[in-house]
Amino acid sequence: MSETYQRLMACAAASDPFDAHVFACILAKGASEAPRPLTEAVGLSGPELARLVARVYPGAHWLLADWAASAGADALEEPDLRALLRDNATIPGADEPVWLAAMVARRSLQPDHLWQDLGLAQRGDLTGLLNRHFAPLAVLNTQDMKWKKFFYRQMCQMEGINICKSPVCDTCTDFPICYGPEE
Numbered sequence: 290m291s292e293t294y295q296r297l298m299a300c301a302a303a304s305d306p307f308d309a310h311v312f313a314c315i316l317a318k319g320a321s322e323a324p325r326p327l328t329e330a331v332g333l334s335g336p337e338l339a340r341l342v343a344r345v346y347p348g349a350h351w352l353l354a355d356w357a358a359s360a361g362a363d364a365l366e367e368p369d370l371r372a373l374l375r376d377n378a379t380i381p382g383a384d385e386p387v388w389l390a391a392m393v394a395r396r397s398l399q400p401d402h403l404w405q406d407l408g409l410a411q412r413g414d415l416t417g418l419l420n421r422h423f424a425p426l427a428v429l430n431t432q433d434m435k436w437k438k439f440f441y442r443q444m445c446q447m448e449g450i451n452i453c454k455s456p457v458c459d460t461c462t463d464f465p466i467c468y469g470p471e472e
Contacts, residue, residue, distance in 0.1 A: 293317040293352075294408075300348035308385060311409070311418050312345050315392050316352065318408025327352070329361035332371075332395025333388060341388050360391070369444050370394040377426035386422045403436045412436075 297313040319330030328335055335358040342349050374390035392407070399406035404415040415436055419427040430439045 291317045293320045297346050300346040314408035326357035328356045332391040334360045367394045377423045379424040
């Protein structure tokens with residue numbers, strides 16, 4: 290684990306240990322991308338980041354030393370993915386799913402598997418995060434499709450766009466890409 294992760298976990302409040310772990314992973318991964326401001330790396334505005342840190346890591350004022358007021362410009366699909374996640378929050382109105390929707394949407398723009406882009410140690414942590422905070426959406430991934438592909442497929446289906454090359458995923462030539470192992 291990175292030094293940033295360890296320092297954050299040492300400051301973790303009496304909040305949920307799994308959520309503290311997930312947020313620390315994402316923040317540590319974003320912090321590793323300096324000189325990019327942390328707010329831009331994780332998709333949270335300065336005030337949102339400050340609220341998250343105050344609630345989950347009250348002793349981690351040092352993390353806020355290098356952040357921009359804005360989360361930076363959104364990529365084209367980012368607002369749609371944030372909305373998809375927020376609309377499927379397990380507990381609507383809670384801060385955690387709002388923060389996580391922004392963070393997952395921003396980090397999904399990175400080139401690796403989503404769990405890696407979030408700084409998580411394994412895909413199971415991502416699945417746990419989604420089952421906990423976005424259960425109505427997570428339960429739709431019945432065949433364990435890779436999460437980025439699943440999100441984009443959901444957004445395309447909402448727009449009436451069929452992205453499969455075949456009417457059934459099992460017979461599509463991209464099946465190993467969408468459902469293969471994540472190493």
